[in-house]
Structure formats: C-alpha cells, structure tokens
Amino acid sequence: MYLRILKKDLKRKRAMNVILLVFIILASMFMSSGVSNIITVTTALDSYFEMADVPDYFAMSENKSDHKDICGTLENASAIDEFRIEEFVSMSQSNITRVGEPLNASNLSQKLVLQSDRSLGINYFLDDESILKSVPKGKIYAARFTEKNMGLKAGDKITVEIEGVNREFTFAGGFKDAVLGSELMGIKRFIINAEDFDEYMSNETIKNMYGGKFVGIHTADLDKTLSQIADISDSFTIANGTEILDQAYIFDMIIMGLILAVSIILIIISFAVLQFTIAFTLSEEFREIGVMKAIGIRNIKIRGLYLTKYFAISVVGAGIGLILSYPFGKMLINYSSESIIIDISNNGFVNAACAVLVAAVILLFCLGCTGRVSKMSPIDAVRNGQTGERFRKKGVMNLGRSRLGATAFLAANDIVSSPKRYAVITFTFFLCMSLLIMLSNVTASLKSGKLLKYFGMADCHAVTDIGGEAMKFMAEDGHEKVETYLEDMEQTLAENGMPAECMTEYYIYTMIRYGEYESKTAILQGTGTTMDMYEYLEGTPPQNSGEIAVTTLLAKKLGAEIGDTVTLSYPTGETAEFIITALYQSMVNQGISVRVHTDCDINYIAASGSPGTQIKFTDGPDDKEVLSRIEKIKELYPKFSSVKTAGETVKDNTGVGDAIDAVKKMSAVLTVILAALITVLMERSFIAKEQAEIALMKAIGIRNAKIYGQYTLRFFITASAAVLLAELLGMPLTKLCFDPIFRLMGLEMGVEYVQNPMEIYAVFPVIVLTATAVSAFLTSLYTRKIKSSDTASIE
Known part of the structure; x- marks a missing residue:
C-alpha cells in the first residue's frame, strides 16, 4: 500500500516534486563542492609551501652591497639544519626583448632576476605541475606572472642583454614560484642553464654590480638562527620568514576566500529554500492526512509515508548532486589564483560525506515538519485545512482606505499578511544581491587609481x-x-x-x-x-x-x-x-x-x-x-x-582584479538561475495552496490578466525590497568582509573603496528583478487551469 500511495503521490504532484528534486540536487552540489573547497582553500598555502619545500627563512643579498662573509656565517650557525644558495643577476624589463616584436610588460614595479639552474633552492612547478630540475642550454623559463604579463609563449625567441653581454634564448614556458610567485613580492625570476649563466657572470661589472644570492634556510629554531646570523643581517636586502610569506599571498587568498563565500551563500540559500518547501508541501496536504486519519491509519504510519517519499527524493537528488559537485567545484577553484598549486584530488570522500549529510538533513527537516501530523484531525480534510477560527485580522491593509489599484493592493496585502512566507524569498535574494555588490566594489577598487597611494606612490x-x-x-x-x-x-x-x-x-x-x-x-x-x-x-x-x-x-x-x-x-x-x-x-x-x-x-x-x-x-x-x-x-x-x-598599474600590482571580475560574472549567472528557480518553486507552491482563493476571484469576475499581475507583482515587490536592502548595506558589508584582509597587508584603517554605479544601481538590479518577474509571470500562467467551480473542490 505504501508503494502504491507513494507512486500516485509522485505522479499527481509531479511539478512540485521535480522542483523539490532540483533544489535537493543544488543543495547537495553546493554542499559537497563548497565544503570540499573550504577544506582545500584553508589548507592550500600550507600544502603548496610543503610541496615546494619552502625554507623557514628566505633572504636576498646583492653583491654591490655585500661586505660580509655570508656563506661562512651560515656554515658556522649550529641552529641551521640546511641552507641553500641560488645565484642571480639583477636586470630590468628593458634588458629583455623579443625577437621580431616588442614585449608588453604590464607590471612595472617588478624587479627581474636572471638565475642559474645549478642549485635550485626550492621546487619550481611547470605547467603540468612537474618539478623543474634543469634547463637545457639556450632555453629560458619565466615565473608564471611574468610569462602572462609579458605575453610570452613557448617557442618565442627572446634576447637578454646586460652590460654588453647579449644572448638569445628560446622561451620554454612558465613556472610557479612559491617564494617569489605572489604579485606582492616585487621580484620575479628567469631561470637559464648554468653554462649560459656563467657567460654573464664572467663579466666583472655584471658580477660585482648586478650579481647576488638568494639564501634559503631550513631550521627548527628560527629565533636562535637569527641571533647566530645577526652580524650578516645588514647584508640582506630582503629577508622574510614564512609568516611574512603567507601575507604576500593575501590577494591570491582573496580569490579563494570569495570562492569560499560563494559556496557558503549557495549552501545557505539551498537549505533555507528546502526547509521552506518541505514544511510548505506538508502543510498543504491536509486532505490526504485527514482522510488517512479518518480510515484509522496511525500518526507514525503517516509520518513514515512522508519520510519514505522524501528519502527516495533526497537519495536521488543527493546522488545526482554528488556527481555534479566534482566539475562544479573544479570550476570554482579554477577561478582562483594562478600562482598557487591547489590539490583537489583527495576530497572525494568529503564530497560523498557531504552528499550523505544533505540527505540526512532533509530527512531531519521532514521529521520535524511531520510533527504537525499529530495535531491534524479528519475534520481538516473537510475544512480545507482550516479550523474556521481566527482571532486577529488577516492583514494590516484596508482596501477601502488604500490608494492602490486592486491588483497592487492584493499583491501588497499578500506580502504583509504572510511576512514569514515571503521572508525566505527576501533573504535569499538579499544574499545573492549582496554578494554581487561586494564583488563589484572590490573589483572596482582593485582596478582604481585611488589605491595607488597604498603602494607608496603619489x-x-x-x-x-x-x-x-x-x-x-x-x-x-x-x-x-x-x-x-x-x-x-x-x-x-x-x-x-x-x-x-x-x-x-x-x-x-x-x-x-x-x-x-x-x-x-x-x-x-x-x-x-x-x-x-x-x-x-x-x-x-x-x-x-x-x-x-x-x-x-x-x-x-x-x-x-x-x-x-x-x-x-x-x-x-x-x-x-x-x-x-x-x-x-x-x-x-x-x-x-x-x-x-x-x-x-x-x-x-x-x-x-x-x-x-x-x-x-x-x-x-x-x-x-x-x-x-x-x-x-x-x-x-x-x-x-x-x-x-x-588604475591599470593598481590592477597589475594586485594581480587579482580580473580573477575577481570572473568570479563576479559567474556569481551573476548563478544569481539569475537561483532567482528563477526560487521564484518558480515558491510561485508554484503558492498557487497550489491558494487554489480556492484563485477560484473565488474568478467566480466574482476577476480576469486572468489581473491574477497574473497580482502573482507577478508580489514577487517583484519582494525582490525589489531585497535589492534595496542589499544596496543600502552593500558598502558596510564590503568593509566588514574585506577590511580584515587589507589589515593583514598593513592597511589598518582599511581602504577607500570605489563603486561602479552602473553595475550596482542598474545592471545587477535589472537582471535580478527581470529574472524574478519573468519567472513569476510564466509560472502564474498555471492559474488558467483553475476554474471558478474549484472553490468547493476538495477532491
């Protein structure tokens, strides 16, 4: 009997069950990919530094200011477990030319160094994430951002000329540099063969004026090490511990943080809508519950029937969501920084566990909602789920005193009469719109010349x-x-x-x-x-x-x-x-x-x-x-x-403006999809719940067009309120979320954020409100199937 009832229920309420299935799929997909990404993001830097064998202390010394025996001091320091020295030659972007066409270097603040492959102090990762071991003679590799900023491509012929020493190289590709790979680290490396490097170092001017050393120190006691090498600390042009290195990747972590924020917001939206949907669909099935009670079926059996139904839907939805979570999560991570290697291969168990958790949470929602079954009686089936008693006004608005038209009044009265019902819609739209505004503010700021002052420039x-x-x-x-x-x-x-x-x-x-x-x-x-x-x-x-x-x-x-x-x-x-x-x-x-x-x-x-x-x-x-x-x-x-x-200089210095812009565009697409899905789900639920009211309006002569207008307008009003609230709180939320990130970079007073008025006050509101209005209108067309005779229909 259970299976027969379940089968008929799934067929009879196909539209509602399909929409519910869609949101379970979304919840599972967002939950699985989101939690997986959260774990990946929070461990990305530590994992990357470990793979790259980053030293505990990193320093740079240039020969022109080197007046002390660095190697001797390092060898005599007992606290040092191991140290590695890489030789380099300083140069500028003007020392590099591409044969046949000019280079277009977009980041002017970067200092370039030419480095030998003789003694590589850390692991440098190539495009296929293999480790660079050596460089063939006549070849040259560049740091990933340098490759991108200069527009270099594998096979390009480039010339490096320093103090009259001129050599032509074939560009072999880019590499990821864990120590100097961040845009905020103002030095970028080129790596060549040791024999090619020696040709430059054979020039005494280059060796004495432009030569230098990178020093990487591995130690278990950094404080003791620093005290033992204190007499050469003045020789270090740059010296950083790993805690400073973490801060250098702060802009790269902004991208990952945004991915994390998008995932969390999507999870919250999905579960909020699911909780509403399950509670709403159960509350409208008063007829079925009342009839089952009338024929003697006990409460526990009735609750078991609904648990079985939602268990079947949740298992199918969670399974599909789990499958989709892998490509979706990878797509989100691909928007993150190009300067970090992010390993997502070991999170399969996390995805599966999250999908199971989604199914379990849905069943808990259902279990809590079915508690109402014990309060229902057979008479509810006769009274359309109402007791016939009400001790307060249904709404606060009065048609006689209102200046609104009938359609606008009915739409507004529906909202104020059932605030909890529409609060879910307002909340979800507010989250989506706030995310877009924050992304817009940060993107505009990181591409604005107003941030130039924070880089020490007038x-x-x-x-x-x-x-x-x-x-x-x-x-x-x-x-x-x-x-x-x-x-x-x-x-x-x-x-x-x-x-x-x-x-x-x-x-x-x-x-x-x-x-x-x-x-x-x-x-x-x-x-x-x-x-x-x-x-x-x-x-x-x-x-x-x-x-x-x-x-x-x-x-x-x-x-x-x-x-x-x-x-x-x-x-x-x-x-x-x-x-x-x-x-x-x-x-x-x-x-x-x-x-x-x-x-x-x-x-x-x-x-x-x-x-x-x-x-x-x-x-x-x-x-x-x-x-x-x-x-x-x-x-x-x-x-x-x-x-x-x-503005272009600020964008190049941070290196993440375009990446945040890409996340913003992706979020805009997701917002449109979610707005449409939420509107269709809610509208369809309301129509099913308000069938008798719609039939009554038709019975007294209200035309279909007026009903379409009412059901569309109330969603438009709700979405408009959410958009307005998001615009009012957009800047405070931006400061709340992003000022702590900039404080880590030394900007204790935060930054002067820049807004893009066209996006915030025109583009984003239009796409959200349009998606909502169109979805609501198309869904409202379903009311055509309701006839005036349905006022007394209780099936």
Whole structure:
C-alpha cells in the first residue's frame, strides 16, 4: 500500500516534486563542492609551501652591497639544519626583448632576476605541475606572472642583454614560484642553464654590480638562527620568514576566500529554500492526512509515508548532486589564483560525506515538519485545512482606505499578511544581491587609481617603466641621475603639448632600530615629489632630511611613537638617526616601511628597484585625453616596455582584479538561475495552496490578466525590497568582509573603496528583478487551469 500511495503521490504532484528534486540536487552540489573547497582553500598555502619545500627563512643579498662573509656565517650557525644558495643577476624589463616584436610588460614595479639552474633552492612547478630540475642550454623559463604579463609563449625567441653581454634564448614556458610567485613580492625570476649563466657572470661589472644570492634556510629554531646570523643581517636586502610569506599571498587568498563565500551563500540559500518547501508541501496536504486519519491509519504510519517519499527524493537528488559537485567545484577553484598549486584530488570522500549529510538533513527537516501530523484531525480534510477560527485580522491593509489599484493592493496585502512566507524569498535574494555588490566594489577598487597611494606612490595619471636607465640609477650618485632624468622627461613632454610633473620612487631595504627593538624595513624615497603629496594618518609630513614617517605597523612593532628617534642601518654599513613626525599606512613590504624626505642623502647603490616613472599632467586632462597622451608617450619613448594608467598599474600590482571580475560574472549567472528557480518553486507552491482563493476571484469576475499581475507583482515587490536592502548595506558589508584582509597587508584603517554605479544601481538590479518577474509571470500562467467551480473542490 505504501508503494502504491507513494507512486500516485509522485505522479499527481509531479511539478512540485521535480522542483523539490532540483533544489535537493543544488543543495547537495553546493554542499559537497563548497565544503570540499573550504577544506582545500584553508589548507592550500600550507600544502603548496610543503610541496615546494619552502625554507623557514628566505633572504636576498646583492653583491654591490655585500661586505660580509655570508656563506661562512651560515656554515658556522649550529641552529641551521640546511641552507641553500641560488645565484642571480639583477636586470630590468628593458634588458629583455623579443625577437621580431616588442614585449608588453604590464607590471612595472617588478624587479627581474636572471638565475642559474645549478642549485635550485626550492621546487619550481611547470605547467603540468612537474618539478623543474634543469634547463637545457639556450632555453629560458619565466615565473608564471611574468610569462602572462609579458605575453610570452613557448617557442618565442627572446634576447637578454646586460652590460654588453647579449644572448638569445628560446622561451620554454612558465613556472610557479612559491617564494617569489605572489604579485606582492616585487621580484620575479628567469631561470637559464648554468653554462649560459656563467657567460654573464664572467663579466666583472655584471658580477660585482648586478650579481647576488638568494639564501634559503631550513631550521627548527628560527629565533636562535637569527641571533647566530645577526652580524650578516645588514647584508640582506630582503629577508622574510614564512609568516611574512603567507601575507604576500593575501590577494591570491582573496580569490579563494570569495570562492569560499560563494559556496557558503549557495549552501545557505539551498537549505533555507528546502526547509521552506518541505514544511510548505506538508502543510498543504491536509486532505490526504485527514482522510488517512479518518480510515484509522496511525500518526507514525503517516509520518513514515512522508519520510519514505522524501528519502527516495533526497537519495536521488543527493546522488545526482554528488556527481555534479566534482566539475562544479573544479570550476570554482579554477577561478582562483594562478600562482598557487591547489590539490583537489583527495576530497572525494568529503564530497560523498557531504552528499550523505544533505540527505540526512532533509530527512531531519521532514521529521520535524511531520510533527504537525499529530495535531491534524479528519475534520481538516473537510475544512480545507482550516479550523474556521481566527482571532486577529488577516492583514494590516484596508482596501477601502488604500490608494492602490486592486491588483497592487492584493499583491501588497499578500506580502504583509504572510511576512514569514515571503521572508525566505527576501533573504535569499538579499544574499545573492549582496554578494554581487561586494564583488563589484572590490573589483572596482582593485582596478582604481585611488589605491595607488597604498603602494607608496603619489597620485598621478600614468606610470611607465624607466627603460634601460633603471640599473644605472642604482649607483652612489643615483639620486642625482634620477633628478636629471625626470627633468629631461618633463621638458620633452612639455614640448609635445603635455605639461606634466614627473616623479618616481626608489626602495631600499634595511634595518631600523628603536631602543632594544629592531626590524627589517623598506625605505621609500620619492624624487620629483613633495612630502605633502602622500597621505598620512597622524602627525605632520617630514620637513627636512632628519625626519621620517613610519607605518603604523612598524611603529607598533618597534614600540615607537611620533617624536621618537630611530636609527636606520643602510646595507652599505652606514647608519643615520631620524625623528618620527608622522604615521601612514602602506602595503609595501607587507606594511613595514618608512618614508624619508625627498632631500635625504641616500646612497642608491643599495637600492632594490623602482615601481616606475609617474606622470601627473598639470593641465587637468579628462580620462579620454589621458589615454590619448599615453599612446603619444609610447611613440616618444619606444624604449619603454609599457605605459599604463594609474588604475591599470593598481590592477597589475594586485594581480587579482580580473580573477575577481570572473568570479563576479559567474556569481551573476548563478544569481539569475537561483532567482528563477526560487521564484518558480515558491510561485508554484503558492498557487497550489491558494487554489480556492484563485477560484473565488474568478467566480466574482476577476480576469486572468489581473491574477497574473497580482502573482507577478508580489514577487517583484519582494525582490525589489531585497535589492534595496542589499544596496543600502552593500558598502558596510564590503568593509566588514574585506577590511580584515587589507589589515593583514598593513592597511589598518582599511581602504577607500570605489563603486561602479552602473553595475550596482542598474545592471545587477535589472537582471535580478527581470529574472524574478519573468519567472513569476510564466509560472502564474498555471492559474488558467483553475476554474471558478474549484472553490468547493476538495477532491
């Protein structure tokens, strides 16, 4: 008998059961892929670092500032288990040319190094995730982002020319670099054969001025190791532990965090809709339950019948969802960063366990909902599930006093009369819309020139590389050479109708001390700028060469405040004292940096690089004119590998703007699908529940078109309320979710987010409301099958 009743029920309510099955499939798919991705994302970096054999401490030393015996000190340090040294030659993007066509380097702030394959300190992963062991002579490999930014393809012929040593290589492909692979790590490697590398190192100028070493230290006691190598710490241009390395991948983790957030939101939506659907479908089956009670079937048998039905649907749905979760989860992960290897091959058990959990949760929902069975009586079958008693008004609206038309009034009254019923719809649409708004805000911000200040740069219109002059400026008189270079550029631009201020920044990594505390830091010095062109959080800009500004993170680390005197130890062995006059925030060196006065006398022989030349037009051109001038600058300076707008520079520095944009577009598609499915499910449920009311309206002469309008309008009103609420809370939610991420990079006060008004206030609301209205209208057409005679029909 059970099977016969179940079979008839499945056939009779085919549409509702199919929709329920669809949402169980979605819940299972989202749950399985989502939890699997959550586990993958939270362990991705640790797993990647382990596979790459990342050292516990990583440092860089350049020969031009190396005045101590690094190898000897490392060998005598008893706390070091193992150390590895990789030799490199510093170069700039202008040292690399592609045979037959120019390179288009999009990230100007990256410093490039040419490295030998003789002693590889970590595991570098190729496109097929195999480990790079050696490089054939005449071949060259590049870090993945460098390959992408320069537009390199396997088989390209490129030439590397440094100080007269010119060699042609065949590009063999890209590799993932766990230590320097993040966009925020301002150094990118090229790896060549050891014999090819020796040809460059045979040149004494290259060896002494551009040569250097990467040092990787493996140790079980990092604090002891650092104390044992303290006398060579000044020789390290860059020195990082693994905790700093984690922060360097913060933008890559944003993508993974977004994938995690999308998965969680989809899971919440699916279960919210499922709970509503199961409770709603059970509550409307008063006739069947009343009849079964009338013929003597006990409560436990009736509940068992529904549990059997939903068990069958949930098993089928969970099985299909499990199968779909694998490609869906892989699709989500594919939107994550290209700089990390993410292993999802071992999560099959997790997916299966989540699918089983979905089926179990659905049965628990059903078990809880069927508790109402014991409260029902046979008389409910006669009274259409109503007791006939009501001690309050059905709604708060009054037709006689309302200025709304009949259709609009009925739609609005339905919503206010059953707020819990429509709260589920509002909640799900709010989640979807909020996700889109947050993604839009972050994408627009990471592509906006307003974030340039957080990379230690003054506001400008365009940024270009320094061409072949970059390495020549890293000399004792480098500061003076930079000033002359910028003056010449300003004169050239003015002569060509583009009056502008030209400026640049140079980074020098050194040690800073205050009392008993010390820290590795980056010195930022602008040339062509004034100190008031930068943003400060507290204090006043440095007024002379004896004053500096420090980041809030560094001040906390040193325990220093405005007015305190700190000591900088340059890589050349010189020291100098400065008074702190201001605090600021920056993402340079993971938020640990100082800014010295533009007149401060610094030996640029220890400089590590520059983010490029900044151009600020003084005649106030609009965006279109700026783009036109950028093209003109490219013609004037063909040696420049790239000229970018400020926004494009920010996008290239973060490296995740396009990836977030892709996640946003994927979420928009999912939102449309979910909006349509939720609307169809809810609308179909409401029509089944309100069959008698629809029949009564037809009996008193209300036309089908009016009924279509009522059933469409109430969903449109609900979706509109959700959209409005999401737009009001969009920016606070963005700050709540993303400010903690930027704080990890040293921006304790958060960032100045940028909005795309067209997306937030036009595109997204239109697609959500259109999907809702169309779905509601098409589903409302089902009311045509209901006749006026159905007012008394109880089957």
